[in-house]
Amino acid sequence: MGFPSVEEQMEVIRRGTVEIIPEEELEDKLKKSLEENRPLKIKLGCDPTRPDLHLGHSVILRKLRQFQDLGHEAILIIGDFTGLIGDPSGQNKTRPALSPEEIEKNAKSYFDQASLILDEEKTTIKYNSEWLGKMNFEDVIRLSSKLTVARMIERDDFSRRFENNDPISLHEFLYPLAQGQDSVELESDVELGGTDQKFNLLVGRQLQKEQDQNPQVCLMMPLLVGPDGVNKMSKSYDNYIGLTEEPREMYGKILSIPDELIYPYFELLTDIPVEQLPEYKQKAEEDPRNTKHELAYTITRLYHNQNAADDARKYIEQTLVKNEVPEDIPVLTFEAGSEHRLLDIIKETGFTDSNAETKRLIQQGGVAIDGEKITDKGYSMTFKADTDVTLKVGKRNFCRLTSNGV
RNA sequence: GGGGGGAUACCAAAGUGGCCAACUGGGGCAGACUGUAAAUCUGCUGGCGCGAGCCUUCGCAGGUUCAAAUCCUGCUCCCCCCA
Missing domain, CATH: 3.10.290.10 (RNA-binding S4 domain)
Incomplete structure (x- = not known):
């Protein structure tokens, strides 16, 4: 099957991205893939320690889905090995090591939820323990010689923690290296990540270069701000809307986001065609109330169905808006x-x-x-x-x- | 290896023998206001009890005292500086 033209693909890919490093290389890769009729390998790492997915995760998964729809190969990396370290992005503390069974279970749950967004058939799943688990100490030493400490502490969450006198364990430095090694193993063409992943993604690029591979393009999506309007959507801030949440709950939570988020949510979380987005931007400003309802409706329908969305809207309008008692209560x-x-x-x-x-x-x-x-x-x-x-x-x-x- | 500082409720941070269920800010919850929200204002924010009141809490374990978050001893963890 053929791929759409490079320009058409770029238009889809660019939607909602914060940064593509470097954009020209992506175009080159797309051009080549078109010429050789070969799909690009699109890599996305996922964390098996947190199996509950929310709309924040969906931003990036949706991007991966878009690549799938363009005909490219989606590769989900289950970070069972890196899970031993715990991603230092954000202020997470080192996470407890999970047993293989737990990881298996979480990975399955993750994938089930991700399937709401991805095209299952076309998704390749890999566990990074497959190659990272085989590395010996010498390999690790060689790998860690590729990056300097100065480079490491450029990473802003490291430098921030350093300044705040928060502890940074040495093994946390290995996280970006391990993630980068994944890219080398896969020979990935593009890696997706949130903006907080920029450093990690760039390390992958660098390691690939060291191996004389054609380095991956790093594509960063924004971190979705949660309903509190301040923090990124995250379970630990109790600031999230789960993918599997009940329709009424989902609708209600979306309705409670601050007005400024209406447009970003449309851009990142819905299938409204790119060319209609400007129209929504305007609507969000002129008529936030109704536009927000439309947003809540659209997303609820996406993860459930039309009936559920209708019901949710009715329920919310009765309780919150008209202050009436809903039907159907315990x-x-x-x-x-x-x-x-x-x-x-x-x-x-x-x-x-x-x-x-x-x-x-x-x-x-x-x-x-x-x-x-x-x-x-x-x-x-x-x-x-x-x-x-x-x-x-x-x-x-x-x-x-x-x-x-x- | 040496020296110094620290651990308080969801988070941050006061308190250094009784006036401490513990100042204050954030967050959260409720009320008013509203288009859901935000902003603003007000109140609340350990548990049991209708209530008077009672019980448990200040890293962990002991001790001193009529009385400890506050003093002593040991332990665990963290940070900084010097090497």
Whole structure:
């Protein structure tokens, strides 16, 4: 099968990228691939220690998918060996070594989720222990001679940690080398990564050059900012939207992103054609409310389906926008004639973590029954035969309270 | 190898014998406001108890004291400087 023209490919590839180093080389590679009718090897490393994927991961996976759709070969590297080190990008501490079984399990889970985005059939999976595990100490010494310490501490997260007096273990320096070695083994043509991976990707390039390979092109995608509008999307900031999240949850979370993120999300997370993007940029500014709903709808549909997205929209509009009680909420049933303290009822619902928290909520007006705020923490209610009320706890937790009717 | 500094709640950071469940900021939660949000203002932010009140917490383990986050001893971990 043929590839689209270099220009067409570049247009797809460029979308959303922060940097392509060097762009001309990518064009050359594409040209050559076209001439020889040979797909490029596109490499993406993934971390088997964190198997829960979210929209942040999807940015890069989507890019990989785009390469697949253009006819290139996607290679997912499961970093089972580098997992021993723990990527020092960000302020992660060294991660505990995982057992082979755990890695296997995580890798599978990772791949299952990644399949929501990638074309499974066309994805090659490799474990880097396959080659890194075979290297002996001499190999490692030779490899580590390729980079100087000065070069290493150029890396801004190292220098930052150094300045902050945070510890940097020596073995962390090996991480970029190991990742780079992966590129040498694969003879990858392009490696994808977030901007925080720039250094690592460049090391791969350098090592390939040392081996007289045609060095890989490094393609950096932005780090997706999470719903808090400040930090990158990440589980450790509790600032993420999971790929497998329930539709309503997903829709709601997307709706809560700050306005500035509407456009970047369209660009990075949806299939809106490139040529329509400017239109969305304008819409996002002029009508953030509706545009954001469209965004939430589009993404929810992408990971679930149309019906789920419709339902989610309806649900959210009722609860958050119109302040109505949604249909379809959990029901708690109590014995008719029995009396229960509100405190105990809320405990039953599981909406709060402790009685102290419940009390705080009640005192602060965060609890209502049938729309009426209850601020007396000693409040208790008696269930009659026909009791059927709606309890609201906090912003969006609802529960129906009914009696069993005798 | 030598010298010095440090470990406090989700994070950062005060507190150096009782007034400490522990200042303050961030974060989080709730309320008001709103187009969801953001911003702003207000309150809350260890647990148990309707409540008076009680219990547990300041790296770990012991000790001194009527009383310790604060003093002593040992341990673990971290950082800096010199070599």
